[in-house]
Amino acid sequence: MITLKDKNILVTGASSGIGRQIAIMASELGATVTIVGRNMERLGETISLLTGTGHKMYSIDLSVSSDIDQLITxxxxxxxxxxxxxxxxxxxxxxxxxxKISSVFVTNFDSNVILSQKLIKKKLLNKKGSLVFVSSISSKxxxxxxxxxxASKAALSSFSKVLASELASQGIRSNSxxxxxxxxxxxxxxxDVVSQEELKKAESEYPLGYGEPSDVGGLIMYLLSDMSKWMTGSDLIIDGGFTLK
Amino acid sequence: MEINIFLQNFADILDDTDAILIKQETVFRDLEEWDSLTALSLIAMADEEYSVKLTGDDIKSSTSLNDIFEIIKNKA
Structure with a gap:
């Protein structure tokens, strides 16, 4: 049985989509959750959907150094x-x-790297902690x-592997x-760039159809829990069978 | 906004198509070189040259290059 009881979990990009779902599921499994996102209103909606008490939210921009520092402090x-x-x-x-290059890389790579670096440097990760980077099948x-x-997601997957090595002695795990x-x-x-018709056609390439945020959420709950305590440095594909083709 | 400049901009995103084939009435989808990447290039060109966000559905609903030109003109 997967549980996150008594765990303090941080989720970035939590104002919508996969991030919001992760926050909801983690709270349902007993975690105290801190959510981060750029849109205050939608972040507020996420926090209203969480189970339990003690959750916190930060409407900040992780590409701004002083915003990260506020969260860290x-x-x-x-x-x-x-x-x-x-x-x-x-x-x-x-x-x-x-x-164009830096706008994508700053958000998808640099910000995540800097946040993890500061968490490590300030000793804000507990022993046996678990880091999860949301990469993408696009990276492959x-x-x-x-x-x-x-490219930015591939960079993130590679970063996670190196981090896994560097943190292993502390029992902290990192997976993507x-x-x-x-x-x-x-x-x-x-x-915006392909028609609805094309998007529908592309779904037929997925043996199990497109996924729901909770499908990825389930895997991430496992990675956050102690059930995955022997897993680190892995880069896990979850794609409804798309890469079978 | 001028149609001739637009046609020139469109011809510029292509690599293997003779510019002579690029006219107002050209059915762009029938061009041998037309594919999803050309469509993305058209969207990027509209953004870069005209600051217009062209959508996949805009392209889908168009037949000729003039149709695309009219959409860009209306959004500019």
Whole structure:
């Protein structure tokens, strides 16, 4: 039986989608949850959906150093952290420029790396703690137009592996998950660049159809719990069978 | 906004298509080079040149390059 009882868990990108679902599920399993996101209103909605008491929210921008410092200063040591904040940008390589590259990398990679670094340096991770990085199946594919998104997620997966080595002696684990397409507001954004019809057609490539946030949430609950205490440095695909094809 | 400049911008995102084939009435979907990446390039070009967010459905509902031009003009 998976339990997160008495665990203090931090979830970034919790104002919607996968992050919100992770926060809800962790609270249902007994965790005290701190949620972080950029949109105050939607973050408030997330916190109203949590079970139990003592949860905290921070409406901050993790790409701003002083915002991270505020979170760090007010944090108690965590037993688990889910690095979920991320953005997607569809752009052919031909149209890339410095700004486009850094906007994706700062949010998807740099911010997550800096946050984990500060948590470690300030000793805000408990022994036997679990770090989970939300990467993407895109990091293993070559879908046209996803170069920066895919590269930033691949960087995150690699970072998690090195971190797993460096933290193993403290009993702290680090893993990454690579979801296929999950129905969220962010993937709805894909309809900006592909028609609804094409999006529907693409779903037929998924033997089990597109995923729900709770499908990824279930795997992450396992990774946060002590049931996965022998798992570290793994990069786990969860994609409804997409890569079988 | 000028149609000729738009047609030139569109021709520029293509690599293997003779610019002579790029006219107002061209059915872009029938171009041999047209694929999902060309569609993304068209969206990126509309953003870069005209600061217009063209959508997948805008492209889906269009037949000729003139249709695309009209949508961009209306959104600009």
């Amino acid at each position: 007010e944090s108690l040591p965590y037993d688990g952290v889910v690095f979920n904040a991320g953005i997607v940008e569809y752009l052919p390589v031909k149209f890339l420029n410095d700004n 594919l070559g879908v046209p137009g996803t170069a920066m998104y895919a 998950v690579c979801p296929g397409i999950i129905r969220t507001a962010m993937t709805e954004q894909a309809s």
